[in-house]
Amino acid sequence: MPLTNDWPSPSGYLLCFKPCNLLTATGVRIRARKGAVKAQAKHEPTVFRDQLLKHVASAPPGDYDALYERLVQAGVTLEMLKYADEMFDVLIIGGLLQPGGDLLQDGAPICTFALVLQPGDKEVREGVEAINKLSRRYKYLQKPLEERALPKLFQYGHKWPADQRDKLCHATGLMIAMGLVTPAALNVMTKEHLIKDDVSATMLARIFKSFLGEQTMDQLATALRKGGVRDLVPFFVPSKRTPAAMQDWFKDKGVPAVAEWWAKRQSVAARELLIATVKEHAEAEEGTDAIVAAIKAWQTAHPGALVEPADALVSAVWQALMSSVDWASARPDQIDALALREITKYAPVLEPFCSTAKTQVGLINVVQVHCYEDTRLMKAFPQILKVLYNLDCVSDKAIIYWHQKGAKPQGKQHFLKATEALVKFLQEQESEDEDE
Template sequence: LIENIDPTDYSKISDALDAGGNTLDYHRYGDVFFDILVTGGLIAPGGIIQDDEELGKVPFSLFVLGRGDNQQTGARHWGDLIHKLTRRYKYLESKFAESSVHVLRHIHRYSEEENRILATGVAVLVSDGFLTMEPLKALQEDHLTKDGLALRFLTEMLRVYLADNSINQLHKALVRAKVGDLIGFFPPNKRDEDCFARHFEAEDMPELIELHAKTVTIVKRAELVDKVASIIRDAREEESDDDEQDERDEHMKATNISVVREAKLAMRANKWEEPQTVVLVWDGIMNSVNWSFKAEHIEAQALKQIHRHSEVLEVLTTEPKSEIALLKHVQLYAHGEPRLTKYFGRIVLELYNTDVLSDSAIIFWYTKGAKPEGKSGFLKQTEALVKKLEALEDDDESEEE
């Protein structure tokens, strides 16, 4: 197909590959074709590359184009060939994406140079949006992580990717592909924060250490929210309609104690303060509700949930800044939950009546602390309450005088 074409004439090679689609039956052999485009030969069972006995490696393959000092230039030419080919044969996009997993699964069979070239090629395709990060999950297999091979490959790939993309773009790409924590690419005996930091410090990639710290925090926050919701759901399932009121009260008290215990443990383990913790507990409490499909029941459900677990919120709002943090978060929560938006004022009143929020916290929020999201509507809902609280404060001051 390309026998008489100069191996550096990428335009003619691209045209030849384009024209050869029907002859070579890309639709049927697309996966094999991608193996050849990457390695220059066929990947036999076990990952051994079988090159052509007479001609050797295909000259326009990644492993050939990426040789020498111009590794990234060669990978870019290769990436352009892939793009042009898949624009003509759209079905090859999915076939190549699937085949990339097969190629990555055998990096232990390639040379050190070939793995550097492959990492560069993958970075180019991901950077261009042709591939997602999802195929990288293939590197998390035990036989690739145990000796650090997967980590070396990942490090090189990320170095090339970050040369043209921001750390935020990387984070979004990892999240979209559900790759998870990068620590999963480390050898099993080195999957801890210290090893992670030391590795990327040595590689002069501090931005990855910062990203990892943020990712861990997000995971820990989500874990507490899920744990709180799980405790409350499990407790609710244990309740019986035959239980006496005293039994229900004791059961609820025990549930709240369990939630507080989990919150305090998370605070100590993650060095969180009250304001950071109480908003997560709020989310867990609200996430545990089985919301009714009937709009007229929503208000009662929300107020009942707050009343049942107000003791938890009260324990976690012992400081003014914790109260303000909770109230601002409730504002954002109500703004983001359309079914609760019109009940924000009633929710604030319930938090006040159950001693979670003080009058001073509510007045501060109303006068200068409210967030922009839904502000005008929420201020209107709480206007009557704030006027009442301000009047009570004036009465108290008059009595003191």
């Protein structure tokens, strides 16, 4: 193709290109250096603390309603969820807690509304109520309070002055009573360094005392169960882990209701263990001596358990022995014979533990109630009583006393009538012995 003059000149190319705008970084995130990010993050908690303290400082001293209002205002601008731990540090102990349990000393003022710095229980309560209202408003604060803030404070409890530790425990008891937190936060106090010198046991008793000032013992027991605190033994030093020592501790600390509740709970647990032990030996068809030895070993391991009422021990042993019998395999017309055979076999197990008149009358009542509840055995009651009498588990005086004024209300008239002949025989025999 021949060249023509219409071909554009080089300068024409340059004129065709118009100036265009350069790309900008608008909307593009520029990554900072890792060192700069870490340095900034290191100072963020102190920045949050300083801003929080400015809000709190504007509230008049001692005015907890104003404190709550300032905290609500702070929640609009501050990242309370991100810095919940730091916020609770400020509101509970007055400043930021460092690893090791010391307050950060960087010249920042101490929060005058801090719970542990209040002059009395009244002010602590008002502070807790302000925190409670704040946490109800911002519900995301409850979880970090229970799962991080309180456990972190408790684990350094041994380093705190006794009065501040006492106020922290008082506040915690109120928080649990209000439903703000559960006792799950207390589990951290089973650590060895807190158990030492009775720190954990003292804190636990103080928390319970504050709770019981608001709620009942039954409600405390329920709260402990729901919070996963199922055993109080790990809060005590090894030398004070016996039931008696723990009961004395709670009584001395002004919470007798806890002492009574713990005694009952230990008694129930010990009774269940005894029943399981005796039943296991009986089902294995071990001899009388082996079963009696197992019961005595249990008594040694649980001193003071099932002492009151008088029939507590024989009641548990009777229940265990009867539950080991295979009643289901017997026909209705065989029940009486089976009952008498088994009771004859196991009466020597009961005899060593029926040494007093009270325990003997108690055993008769245990058998009475058992026969009343298991109607298949109601007709066999007089014969069962004869077996127990012949094998020295109960005396004639115990049977006569039971018949005259010691019987339980369950089926009372039926059992009294059914044993009239036996009682009459024993009374006549007693009269003959007196004449001789």
